[in-house]
Amino acid sequence: MSGVLVTGATTPLGRSLTRAVLDEPDRGPVLAVGLEETGFAEAEHHARLFYRSIDLRRPRDTHDLLFGPVRDLGIDTVVHAAFHRNVRDFGPHAHALHVEATRELVDLVDRHPTLERFVFLSSSSVYRIDPRRASLIAETDPLDLSPDAPAAVRDRVEADLTVCTRMGLTNARVLILRAAEILAEDVGSQLHDYLQSRLCLRPLGFDPMLNVLSLPDVTRALMLATRATTNGVFNVPGADTLPLSSAVERYGRRCIAIPGPLLAPLYRVRASMTGMEFRYDLNHRRFHFSAVLDGSRAKKLLGYEPTNPIAWPGSARAAHVEKRGGRSAGPV
Amino acid sequence: MTLAARIHRALRRAVLPAREQERLGRVEFQDAGHGFDLFGFEPDAFGASIGLGRLLHHYYFRVESHGVEHVPATGTAILAANHSGLLPVDAALIVVDVFLHTEPPRVARAIGDLFIPFMPWVGTGMNRVGMVSGTRENFRYLLEHDELCLVFPEGTPGIGKGFSKRYQLQSFRVGHAELALRHGVPIVPVAVIGAEESWVSVTRIERFHWFGAPFLPLPATPFPLPIRHHIHYGQPIRLERHFDARDADDPRVASRAAELVRERVAELITQGLALRRRHAR
Numbered sequence: 001m002s003g004v005l006v007t008g009a010t011t012p013l014g015r016s017l018t019r020a021v022l023d024e025p026d027r028g029p030v031l032a033v034g035l036e037e038t039g040f041a042e043a044e045h046h047a048r049l050f051y052r053s054i055d056l057r058r059p060r061d062t063h064d065l066l067f068g069p070v071r072d073l074g075i076d077t078v079v080h081a082a083f084h085r086n087v088r089d090f091g092p093h094a095h096a097l098h099v100e101a102t103r104e105l106v107d108l109v110d111r112h113p114t115l116e117r118f119v120f121l122s123s124s125s126v127y128r129i130d131p132r133r134a135s136l137i138a139e140t141d142p143l144d145l146s147p148d149a150p151a152a153v154r155d156r157v158e159a160d161l162t163v164c165t166r167m168g169l170t171n172a173r174v175l176i177l178r179a180a181e182i183l184a185e186d187v188g189s190q191l192h193d194y195l196q197s198r199l200c201l202r203p204l205g206f207d208p209m210l211n212v213l214s215l216p217d218v219t220r221a222l223m224l225a226t227r228a229t230t231n232g233v234f235n236v237p238g239a240d241t242l243p244l245s246s247a248v249e250r251y252g253r254r255c256i257a258i259p260g261p262l263l264a265p266l267y268r269v270r271a272s273m274t275g276m277e278f279r280y281d282l283n284h285r286r287f288h289f290s291a292v293l294d295g296s297r298a299k300k301l302l303g304y305e306p307t308n309p310i311a312w313p314g315s316a317r318a319a320h321v322e323k324r325g326g327r328s329a330g331p332v
Numbered sequence: 333m334t335l336a337a338r339i340h341r342a343l344r345r346a347v348l349p350a351r352e353q354e355r356l357g358r359v360e361f362q363d364a365g366h367g368f369d370l371f372g373f374e375p376d377a378f379g380a381s382i383g384l385g386r387l388l389h390h391y392y393f394r395v396e397s398h399g400v401e402h403v404p405a406t407g408t409a410i411l412a413a414n415h416s417g418l419l420p421v422d423a424a425l426i427v428v429d430v431f432l433h434t435e436p437p438r439v440a441r442a443i444g445d446l447f448i449p450f451m452p453w454v455g456t457g458m459n460r461v462g463m464v465s466g467t468r469e470n471f472r473y474l475l476e477h478d479e480l481c482l483v484f485p486e487g488t489p490g491i492g493k494g495f496s497k498r499y500q501l502q503s504f505r506v507g508h509a510e511l512a513l514r515h516g517v518p519i520v521p522v523a524v525i526g527a528e529e530s531w532v533s534v535t536r537i538e539r540f541h542w543f544g545a546p547f548l549p550l551p552a553t554p555f556p557l558p559i560r561h562h563i564h565y566g567q568p569i570r571l572e573r574h575f576d577a578r579d580a581d582d583p584r585v586a587s588r589a590a591e592l593v594r595e596r597v598a599e600l601i602t603q604g605l606a607l608r609r610r611h612a613r
Contacts, residue, residue: 246334255334
């Protein structure tokens with residue numbers, strides 16, 4: 001009976017994963033970890049679910065968690081999915097969570113008596129989008145190590161590489177899942193933030209292909225990884241591959257193309273006025289050039305294939321309007 | 333549906349005859365879920381481009397097609413053609429010709445140069461009608477997914493060679509031959525006769541590198557001349573009958589394989605020019 005430690009358990013993704021593990025009767029205990037004091041109301045009612053409020057930025061707390069409750073519960077798998085969801089909030093504290101906490105966890109896993117598997121949820125943002133390379137990004141493609149990469153991306157890349165360096169050198173199996181953009185609220189999705197505006201701006205003359213992932217699909221990929229018998233880096237694509245303009249339209253927003261150089265200052269002004277989290281500098285390359293994850297390795301070795309498309313709010317609304325035979329009146 | 337998609341659909345309905353619209357519906361298309369494939373190919377945009385390209389094909393360049401039965405009806409294949417002109421008119425004519433004359437209808441996926449995605453509108457537009465940026469991984473993906481690929485192994489030196497070197501093939505790049513050998517894919521040699529005289533460049537500006545372009549050719553005429561084109565398709569070349577597929581990584585083998593393809597294209601050009609001379613008499 002394998003038990004699972006889930007970090008970042010109070011995020012929508014962490015909750016979805018925790019519930020998915022609990023739904024499988026052959027699993028052992030689930031130890032959910034979050035920063036919030038009261039993370040899971042279900043913990044009081046579910047015999048297999050335990051919740052701990054831990055600040056992973058403190059190495060001593062992490063150590064005591066792993067060699068305390070994790071060892072006592074006989075947990076054998078860590079799913080590390082904790083990350084700062086607000087990309088505007090970066091600095092030493094964000095770096096401590098993204099990179100140092102990851103380093104600490106993967107170091108401790110190596111000498112832990114019960115842990116056998118470390119699953120790290122990385123992101124497709126670690127890849128350098130380069131139109132001179134393939135539109136379909138494989139796991140072997142270059143990472144964004146450019147000096148002009150924003151801090152949020154550099155942290156992601158460093159954490160990913162930190163885990164990569166342990167692969168094959170520890171007793172535990174190490175898996176890195178580089179997930180496509182998860183289009184959901186409160187999971188740090190830049191595209192989701194971008195789509196919250198009624199009017200979405202995109203660069204004139206460019207309409208790149210995007211791939212987006214739904215919460216059920218990333219949950220399923222993580223579930224498959226918790227049973228994996230292999231090490232490796234795996235791309236996790238979503239079921240929706242479409243141009244940026246179609247994504248905007250399907251979300252029920254209006255898309256306007258304007259000259260690319262104007263986008264960064266406009267979005268900076270908009271962010272300062274409205275407090276939105278979307279940062280164009282993080283996205284300017286993928287708003288110009290297609291980048292779709294190649295999931296063939298995950299399909300072959302993990303048995304993962306995306307099956308749950310995004311429930312696009314614009315599509316539902318359009319269908320509703322069509323059914324009534326009327327015209328659309330505005331965004332949802 | 334986006335405005336662009338609506339325009340593509342309306343244009344496709346307006347310019348593509350009913351029979352071709354029915355054939356377009358039978359095109360093998362790997363929909364990634366929203367009416368586009370992974371590279372951005374969109375059947376409506378392709379249909380609209382075929383509808384417009386058909387007018388050029390039939391009435392402006394009066395293209396005569398020879399040996400199109402050599403294009404496999406199904407499965408992966410590579411079309412390797414000579415290259416010329418300032419814009420890829422030859423590529424457009426081959427794509428239209430293949431669609432109009434194959435049964436079931438096939439889409440030739442042109443493998444474009446790496447600077448094309450940097451060009452506003454052009455990169456996206458080319459993707460919508462089936463072009464794929466010419467990286468090894470993109471090419472490999474197409475070969476593994478039963479696509480018909482169109483390559484110009486001369487590359488940009490082909491379009492920059494000038495009128496005095498018309499129908500003289502430049503050296504061939506080897507990537508297509510290496511991948512064809514490794515994947516056991518047939519290469520169909522293609523000769524385009526007429527394109528090398530229709531839009532001649534008088535000179536080129538070597539220092540022009542906007543969007544990563546290698547140079548800017550300056551044309552003698554603002555539009556290509558309405559010269560009759562002949563497109564010749566040769567017998568498919570099975571490289572694995574000449575070379576061992578395990579040697580695909582050997583640069584000498586890949587080079588010899590590319591040279592074999594070049595010879596077949598050159599033979600086809602010679603035959604095509606002779607045929608054109610006979611027709612002219």
